Amino acid sequence: MQYVIIGNGIAGVSAAEAIRRIDPDGPITMIGDETGPPYCRPMISMVLEGRIGPERLPVRGRDFYDRLGIMPVLGRRATAIDVDRRQVCIGERRCAYDRLLIAAGADPRPIRAEASNLGNIFFMRRREDVHGIHHALDAGVRRALVLGGGLVGFKAAYGLIQQGIPTTMLIGSAYPLSMQVDARAGAMIREALVARGLDVRVNLEVRAFDGNGAVRQAHLSDGSHLDCDLVVVGKGVLPARSFIPAERIAVDLGVVVDDHMQTCVPGVFAAGDVAQFVDIARQTPWVNAIWPEAVNTGRIAGFNMAGRPVACPGTLSRNVIRIFDLDVMTAGLVNPPEDGTCQILQAEDHRRRTYRKLVLRGGRLVGMAMVGRIEQGGVLTALIGSRTAVRGNPERLLDAHFNAGRLVS
Amino acid sequence: MKKVIVHPERCVGCMQCMLACAAAHSRSGTLLGALGEAPLPRSRIHVGVGAFDEGFPNRCRHCDPAPCMLACLPGAIYRDASSGTVLVDADRCINCASCAMACPYGVIRYHAVWDGPPEKIVAVKCDNCLARQAQGLVPACVEICKSGALTFEAPDRAARRRTDEVARSVSSGAICPPPAPGFALLAAHKRARAEVPAG
Numbered sequence: 208m209q210y211v212i213i214g215n216g217i218a219g220v221s222a223a224e225a226i227r228r229i230d231p232d233g234p235i236t237m238i239g240d241e242t243g244p245p246y247c248r249p250m251i252s253m254v255l256e257g258r259i260g261p262e263r264l265p266v267r268g269r270d271f272y273d274r275l276g277i278m279p280v281l282g283r284r285a286t287a288i289d290v291d292r293r294q295v296c297i298g299e300r301r302c303a304y305d306r307l308l309i310a311a312g313a314d315p316r317p318i319r320a321e322a323s324n325l326g327n328i329f330f331m332r333r334r335e336d337v338h339g340i341h342h343a344l345d346a347g348v349r350r351a352l353v354l355g356g357g358l359v360g361f362k363a364a365y366g367l368i369q370q371g372i373p374t375t376m377l378i379g380s381a382y383p384l385s386m387q388v389d390a391r392a393g394a395m396i397r398e399a400l401v402a403r404g405l406d407v408r409v410n411l412e413v414r415a416f417d418g419n420g421a422v423r424q425a426h427l428s429d430g431s432h433l434d435c436d437l438v439v440v441g442k443g444v445l446p447a448r449s450f451i452p453a454e455r456i457a458v459d460l461g462v463v464v465d466d467h468m469q470t471c472v473p474g475v476f477a478a479g480d481v482a483q484f485v486d487i488a489r490q491t492p493w494v495n496a497i498w499p500e501a502v503n504t505g506r507i508a509g510f511n512m513a514g515r516p517v518a519c520p521g522t523l524s525r526n527v528i529r530i531f532d533l534d535v536m537t538a539g540l541v542n543p544p545e546d547g548t549c550q551i552l553q554a555e556d557h558r559r560r561t562y563r564k565l566v567l568r569g570g571r572l573v574g575m576a577m578v579g580r581i582e583q584g585g586v587l588t589a590l591i592g593s594r595t596a597v598r599g600n601p602e603r604l605l606d607a608h609f610n611a612g613r614l615v616s
Numbered sequence: 617m618k619k620v621i622v623h624p625e626r627c628v629g630c631m632q633c634m635l636a637c638a639a640a641h642s643r644s645g646t647l648l649g650a651l652g653e654a655p656l657p658r659s660r661i662h663v664g665v666g667a668f669d670e671g672f673p674n675r676c677r678h679c680d681p682a683p684c685m686l687a688c689l690p691g692a693i694y695r696d697a698s699s700g701t702v703l704v705d706a707d708r709c710i711n712c713a714s715c716a717m718a719c720p721y722g723v724i725r726y727h728a729v730w731d732g733p734p735e736k737i738v739a740v741k742c743d744n745c746l747a748r749q750a751q752g753l754v755p756a757c758v759e760i761c762k763s764g765a766l767t768f769e770a771p772d773r774a775a776r777r778r779t780d781e782v783a784r785s786v787s788s789g790a791i792c793p794p795p796a797p798g799f800a801l802l803a804a805h806k807r808a809r810a811e812v813p814a815g
Contacts, residue, residue, distance in 0.1 A: 247689050253710065263708075266691045499687045499718065506686070527717045536717055581713060583722030585683075599667065610664025611721045612624070612672025 208233040210512060211295050211302050213285045214310035215239030216248065217498060218479025218505030220267060222308050225509025227275050233513070235277045236302050238295065241333060242281045244269050249498050251337045252362035256369045264334060285311065290455045290472055306474050306512040309451065309462055310505060313444035313480035313496050318354060321415035325422040328438040331363050343437050348372055352425055352435035354413060356383035358526065360441030361396075365530055367439070368405050375406040375433060377413065387526045389541050391555070391562055392576050399533045444496055446481040459483050461494040466518045468508035476512055478504035487521035488539030488573040488591055495522040523592050527581065533560070536584040539591040540566050540574035549573070554605040563605050570596050572604070586611050617699065620744065620755050620766060621774045622673050626799050627663070627765035629671025633757035634659035640745060640756035643730040655728040655735075660742040661757045662723060668807040673765055675757070676723045676742035678702045684741075687718035692739070701744040706732030709739050763799070 210226055212219045215237050223235055246264035253259045272279045280297060287296040288309075294301045315330035317323075327343045329336050353364040356378030367374045376383070382393030383400065397407055416438070417424040425433045446461040457463040457471045461483030468476045468484075479501035486493030500522045510517040525538035543549040543566050550567040559579060565587070566574030571594055575587045587604065590597070597604070603613055635647060642650035642657035650657050661675040678695075682702045685693040692708035693715060695701065706729060715724050716739075724741045732738050745755035753759070758768040767774065 247691075249689055249712075250710065259710065263690065263710075266689075498689065499714070502686050525717055527713045529711065529713055534713065536713070538717070582716050582725055585715075585717050585719035585724075586722040588717055589720030603667065608665060610662065610672065611674050611723075612664040612666040612670075 208513070209303060209305045210235040210308070211304035211306075212237045212308045212310060213295060214308075214312050214479065214481075215241065215245055215279070215281070216310060216312045216479060216501065217245065217266065218310035218312070218482075218501040218508075219308065220245045220271070221502045221505030222310060222476075222478060222509035222512065223275055223277055225506045226513045229510065229513035229515050232276075235275070236280060236304075237272070237277050238280045238283060238285050238297060238302070240282060240284045244271050246334060247498075248332070251331065251334060252359075252366050254334075255331070255337045255340060255363065255366035257366075258369075261334065261338070285450050287450055288452055288456070288475075290452060290475070293474070304474075307476065308505075308508055308512060309456075309470070309475065309477040309481055310479045310501075310508075311447040311450075311481045314447050315359075315440065316442045316445050318413065318440055318442055320413045322418070322422075323416060323440075325416050325418045325420070327418075327421045327436060328416065328440065330440050331359050332444070340437065340439065344370065344372065348437045350375065350433075350435045351437040351439065352377065352413075352433060353439045353441065355441035355443065356380060356407075357386060357441055357443055358384065358528075359443075360439070361528075363439040363441055364400065364405055367437075368400070368403055372437070373404070373406070375408060375435070376400075377408050377411045377427070379410065379412065381409055383407070384528075384535075387524075387528075387537050387541070388535060389564055389576050391553075391564070392535055392537070392578050395533060395560075395562065395578050396528075396530065396535060399531050403531065444480065446483075446494060446496075448481060459492065463492070464504075466520070467511045467516060468504055468519065469511065476508040478508040484519065485521040487523045487594065490521075493522065493524070495524050497524065497526065499525070520592075520594075523588070525588055527584070533578065534581045535576075535578050536581040536588075537576040538574065538584070538588040539572075540568075541576045543568070543574060550601075552602060552605055556607070559607075561607065565601065565604055567597065567601055572597055572601070580607060583609060583611070586614070590614075617770065618768050619771050620675065620758055620768055621771065622675065623765050623767065624670075624672050625765075625803065626763045627671035627673050628763050628799070628802065629663055629665070629669075630763070631663045631671075632760045632762070633661050633673060633766060634663055636756040636760035637661045637742075640748060641729070641743075653730065655730060657730065658725065658727055658740070660723075660725070660740060662725075668803070668810040670803055670806050671765075673757070674721060674723055676702065677721060678742075678744065683718040683720065684715035684724065687714045689714050696746065699744060699746060699749075701746060702741070703743055703746075704739050704741060706736070706738040711737045711739065713739075715739050 244265045351374045353376045412428040415426040462477035480496035527536040552565040555562045561579035564576040572590045637659040638657045639647040639650045664672045692705045754768045758766045
């Protein structure tokens with residue numbers, strides 16, 4: 208059996224490891240445009256922050272490809288898939304496969320602003336991006352501008368203010384992380400960031416940039432302008448699907464897969480940030496572009512590719528963030544639709560600065576958000592993920608002394 | 617290979633296992649010495665209170681596959697091959713709490729440890745007392761437990777015993793005393809106290 212894996216991120220890596228547990232000998236080719244050993248993408252913001260050095264990023268050793276008998280094709284992107292001939296095209300080169308995994312990940316969503324190709328305007332997706340930001344910081348930055356209040360924008364802003372750089376964050380919604388947290392937790396995060404000197408401005412966008420080679424000024428949608436000599440763009444990501452023949456392989460927002468991570472073409476699988484499966488809490492098709500699901504779906508895809516059928520019940524959106532002394536964890540449907548189908552339970556302790564919110568639907572936990580005392584949040588996340596019916600009064604899950612014993616008695 | 621087996625129905629909630637665990641993971645290795653140490657050692661077994669005030673000794677199951685290990689961003693969580701124990705490399709840990717989000721039992725805590733990087737907060741969990749086991753000792757929580765809620769035995773032997781207990785309890789005409797009559801009474805009392813309205 209000949210395997211080709213497009214992508215050397217954690218989904219591709221997890222798939223290769225799963226394949227090797229079942230098939231020790233089948234040739235594996237791995238195509239990745241980032242060179243070097245696989246590294247931890249979510250940790251690049253910690254490099255920006257200065258908490259860890261870049262040498263801490265790799266999650267597998269330098270011998271990863273050799274040890275697993277993988278033939279790496281690095282520094283190149285797959286350009287096309289020939290479904291009929293079962294080949295992946297990398298420019299002129301062709302790689303034959305019996306089983307193909309599309310784990311190409313996602314690319315930063317570009318912004319529509321004039322002169323966004325000026326120097327010192329960065330995305331924060333790759334190791335090299337942070338390297339570039341550091342380089343700019345070394346040359347001297349008086350004010351940084353972060354576009355987007357999502358996870359990437361938030362982590363960039365956090366890293367920059369930790370470095371002592373005056374930073375302004377522009378967000379389209381009323382509070383940071385509006386996709387991850389609810390209004391209450393969002394307000395707490397905003398307060399914590401503002402208290403540390405972050406300048407947060409809401410309902411604003413950049414129309415154009417100005418500068419001579421490098422960015423010097425941003426023109427905003429309200430007609431004002433802002434001096435800045437470093438810009439980090441964090442407006443989300445889009446699945447990297449441009450090379451995928453959409454007339455053959457079903458593509459929606461991401462590559463559509465079934466519960467075995469297989470696309471509509473037998474033998475072709477997808478996993479990680481590029482794959483679109485079903486969100487467990489929402490029970491609708493969804494792309495959950497997060498690290499733990501990339502590990503999970505990559506692993507499941509690998510087992511299936513090697514011939515061991517493993518089904519996945521769905522993916523679950525979730526996040527955990529530690530900023531200053533504030534810990535925030537969320538999972539599932541945090542901001543449910545106001546259609547009366549969901550029951551919401553909340554508890555807040557101002558003195559301890561803790562907050563907890565549970566969202567239930569049909570007797571099952573479908574979402575949760577917690578600020579402070581997050582150590583046992585995994586129990587709630589697991590309840591959402593396993594779609595377990597909550598027995599007894601669900602209010603007891605709000606208790607600060609909650610523990611797994613409450614679920615078994 | 618022997619493992620720590622939890623019998624929650626026998627737990628009286630005395631929390632002595634927590635003290636023994638913290639002491640066993642202190643610099644001095646003794647309870648008295650542990651009290652004066654900084655960082656103050658903490659337990660890796662967590663006795664919680666159930667819905668009827670019954671005790672519940674909650675400790676790492678060393679799952680395979682381990683969700684915490686799969687979720688760990690820096691790859692700090694690994695499995696000791698010989699014992700199957702899931703361990704945290706404190707030097708690699710970045711205190712991101714990804715393991716807290718992954719652990720379905722909620723048994724990971726975050727604090728500094730004396731044998732980790734100084735003053736660095738790291739993920740801390742049960743290590744099956746591998747250091748004690750290397751000296752021929754049983755895990756500290758098992759050693760101290762007086763009610764038999766924690767035992768250290770071969771899993772297949774424990775499973776067989778439990779199967780026998782169940783078989784005896786369903787055989788017709790068998791007179792079978794509850795395996796732990798005192799504990800059953802205590803549990804019934806706690807349940808009644810919680811269920812019967814006050815006054």
